[in-house]
Amino acid sequence: xxxxKRIVLASRPQGQVAPDNFRLEEVPVPSxxxxxxxxxxxxxxxxxxxxxxxxDVKSYAAPQAIGDTMVGGTVGEVVDSKNPKFAxxxxxxxxxxxxxxxxxxxxLLRKLDTTHIPxxxxxxxxxxPGMTAWYGLTQIMQPKEGETIVxxxxxxxxxxxxxxxxxxxxxxxxxxxxGKEKCDYVVNELGFDACIDYKAGNLAADLAQATPNxxxxxxxxxxxxxxxxxxxxxxxxxxxxxxxxxxxxxxxxMPLNNVRYLLTMRLTLRGFIVSEHMDLxxxxxxxLGGLVATGKLKYRETVAGGLAAAPEAFxxxxxxRNFGKQIVKLI
Amino acid sequence: xxxxKRIVLASRPQGQVAPDNFRLEEVPVPSxxxxxxxxxxxxxxxxxxxxxxxxDVKSYAAPQAIGDTMVGGTVGEVVDSKNPKFAxxxxxxxxxxxxxxxxxxxxLLRKLDTTHIPxxxxxxxxxxPGMTAWYGLTQIMQPKEGETIVxxxxxxxxxxxxxxxxxxxxxxxxxxxxGKEKCDYVVNELGFDACIDYKAGNLAADLAQATPNxxxxxxxxxxxxxxxxxxxxxxxxxxxxxxxxxxxxxxxxMPLNNVRYLLTMRLTLRGFIVSEHMDLxxxxxxxLGGLVATGKLKYRETVAGGLAAAPEAFxxxxxxRNFGKQIVKLI
Numbered sequence: 001x002x003x004x005k006r007i008v009l010a011s012r013p014q015g016q017v018a019p020d021n022f023r024l025e026e027v028p029v030p031s032x033x034x035x036x037x038x039x040x041x042x043x044x045x046x047x048x049x050x051x052x053x054x055x056d057v058k059s060y061a062a063p064q065a066i067g068d069t070m071v072g073g074t075v076g077e078v079v080d081s082k083n084p085k086f087a088x089x090x091x092x093x094x095x096x097x098x099x100x101x102x103x104x105x106x107x108l109l110r111k112l113d114t115t116h117i118p119x120x121x122x123x124x125x126x127x128x129p130g131m132t133a134w135y136g137l138t139q140i141m142q143p144k145e146g147e148t149i150v151x152x153x154x155x156x157x158x159x160x161x162x163x164x165x166x167x168x169x170x171x172x173x174x175x176x177x178x179g180k181e182k183c184d185y186v187v188n189e190l191g192f193d194a195c196i197d198y199k200a201g202n203l204a205a206d207l208a209q210a211t212p213n214x215x216x217x218x219x220x221x222x223x224x225x226x227x228x229x230x231x232x233x234x235x236x237x238x239x240x241x242x243x244x245x246x247x248x249x250x251x252x253x254m255p256l257n258n259v260r261y262l263l264t265m266r267l268t269l270r271g272f273i274v275s276e277h278m279d280l281x282x283x284x285x286x287x288l289g290g291l292v293a294t295g296k297l298k299y300r301e302t303v304a305g306g307l308a309a310a311p312e313a314f315x316x317x318x319x320x321r322n323f324g325k326q327i328v329k330l331i
Numbered sequence: 332x333x334x335x336k337r338i339v340l341a342s343r344p345q346g347q348v349a350p351d352n353f354r355l356e357e358v359p360v361p362s363x364x365x366x367x368x369x370x371x372x373x374x375x376x377x378x379x380x381x382x383x384x385x386x387d388v389k390s391y392a393a394p395q396a397i398g399d400t401m402v403g404g405t406v407g408e409v410v411d412s413k414n415p416k417f418a419x420x421x422x423x424x425x426x427x428x429x430x431x432x433x434x435x436x437x438x439l440l441r442k443l444d445t446t447h448i449p450x451x452x453x454x455x456x457x458x459x460p461g462m463t464a465w466y467g468l469t470q471i472m473q474p475k476e477g478e479t480i481v482x483x484x485x486x487x488x489x490x491x492x493x494x495x496x497x498x499x500x501x502x503x504x505x506x507x508x509x510g511k512e513k514c515d516y517v518v519n520e521l522g523f524d525a526c527i528d529y530k531a532g533n534l535a536a537d538l539a540q541a542t543p544n545x546x547x548x549x550x551x552x553x554x555x556x557x558x559x560x561x562x563x564x565x566x567x568x569x570x571x572x573x574x575x576x577x578x579x580x581x582x583x584x585m586p587l588n589n590v591r592y593l594l595t596m597r598l599t600l601r602g603f604i605v606s607e608h609m610d611l612x613x614x615x616x617x618x619l620g621g622l623v624a625t626g627k628l629k630y631r632e633t634v635a636g637g638l639a640a641a642p643e644a645f646x647x648x649x650x651x652r653n654f655g656k657q658i659v660k661l662i
Binding site for chain 1: 383391554567573574575576579584585586587588589590591593594595596597598599600601602603604607
């Protein structure tokens with residue numbers, strides 16, 4: 001291969017993301033300098049945070065530059081190396097973006113052991129989404145045995161791990177997801193105690209029924225109506241890990257109406273970005289890897305085929321069309 | 332005196348508080364049992380939390396019962412005692428409600444030293460409002476020297492103490508208040524670095540100008556537009572002490588629109604009720620009492636005359652018509 005494909009940010013979204021915000025390019029494979037290595041990416045991860053990076057607004061990371069390769073996590077295989085720490089054939093995880101190949105100096109690459117854990121899982125349950133779940137649950141929600149936790153986007157990469165980790169800690173785990181199929185999966189496959197279908201139109205009443213003892217901690221991925229419904233069910237001194245507000249990413253931000261419960265129930269809410277807490281990754285990944293390798297932490301993937309399918313898959317994910325972790329198979 | 336006056340909750344507010352939600356009654360002075368004492372209240376404190384207690388909704392305290400004396404903090408003097416720990420003439424602070432007199436077993440009464448601190452200050456800067464400021468600032472906002480803090484209702488009993496305590500810790504203190512007179516007082520008398528008049532119609536722009544380095548911590552008393560404006564100015568890892576949402580108490584709750592900054596700036600928000608942290612009161616009151624006694628912590632009072640004036644003063648306070656701590660002089 002003398003060339004590879006990549007997708008760059010062509011323009012910033014005006015309202016909802018549209019196909020013409022992206023441009024597929026074919027570029028030459030660069031020659032390696034000393035210390036560099038070339039990775040053939042096998043899978044690309046699609047994640048909600050990318051939506052915020054497409055905008056030119058104040059946020060936790062600098063906005064994606066127009067014309068640059070779209071940011072993204074990848075797993076792949078070293079196909080050429082002038083770096084003594086990496087050999088051809090090594091499996092690696094990195095942030096090489098929406099691209100079939102990538103050059104790295106190795107500093108931010110992590111070598112992967114795929115003996116018991118599939119390569120793609122390092123983009124999900126044993127990667128950033130799994131760590132996001134682990135951090136929010138253990139560091140912010142800090143649930144005690146017998147407490148009730150609620151997680152939105154419960155069938156997704158992060159939400160599915162939150163609920164399963166909470167169940168392992170003896171909690172009542174309640175999910176919120178869109179549609180009967182996802183809810184059935186969350187309860188029957190993942191082992192949550194209940195899952196509310198927000199599309200069924202009885203969110204507040206269904207949530208009340210599923211949380212007879214109120215809610216002690218929330219892992220919020222979505223915002224909007226579901227978040228408001230959770231706030232109204234919170235017990236005193238409840239904790240809220242604010243991980244995402246996907247309902248408001250693609251277009252108009254969603255207002256929060258039940259603000260008063262933050263005060264009256266003396267709640268603690270903390271927004272977080274898991275990449276700022278790298279010191280805890282070894283501890284978290286050890287637990288997550290062990291659970292995945294032994295089949296105790298389940299996950300599901302929606303796989304798009306080929307890099308050119310990434311924009312459509314990404315736009316679908318923002319509307320909740322994926323089921324489990326959304327990835328793109330590149331090879 | 333064989334009778335005294337009290338005000339009871341006659342009905343729950345439908346929307347805004349109205350005069351007929353209250354009823355003035357004249358009741359006989361009860362005879363004391365062993366262990367009890369009788370207090371003649373000199374001042375009654377009016378505070379925003381009372382508005383929430385008037386409603387029959389889920390909150391941090393049981394709602395006020397219809398027909399019961401309105402809840403409220405008081406300072407006064409012991410006029411009869413069958414309790415060996417209290418003598419006639421002792422000055423005491425308690426929660427004896429909207430009433431000219433009250434009977435207590437002494438358990439929740441605190442004896443006051445009025446040598447250097449005026450009696451009424453124990454309802455304000457050296458009482459619950461002062462402790463509320465002290466707790467939110469020191470336990471939640473935790474500002475470092477050089478950081479910028481913002482407090483809403485800055486000329487009020489709580490807000491004025493927050494800013495002055497922050498200034499003592501080397502912070503830039505910015506207030507939000509309603510009207511030029513209050514803002515001038517906050518800057519010229521209390522020593523804040525700036526104060527935004529939210530009634531001037533340029534809240535967001537004025538706040539941006541007053542916080543050139545962004546905002547590191549917020550003490551929120553009001554909610555609504557001012558809270559949204561603060562969120563948009565927050566620096567990463569900012570802290571928000573959520574003490575009140577007075578803008579939404581009397582009628583419709585105010586939605587929050589800038590929720591995304593809680594996530595993107597990785598903010599920590601905590602709602603609190605100072606009466607749940609009694610263990611810290613001795614430490615806080617020591618600092619507050621010392622500052623008031625030496626003139627380093629200033630405060631202002633709006634004094635209504637006589638118990639019958641309490642409902643009107645309370646309704647005015649909910650609209651921001653008071654200037655500083657709202658109290659009612661009962662004697």
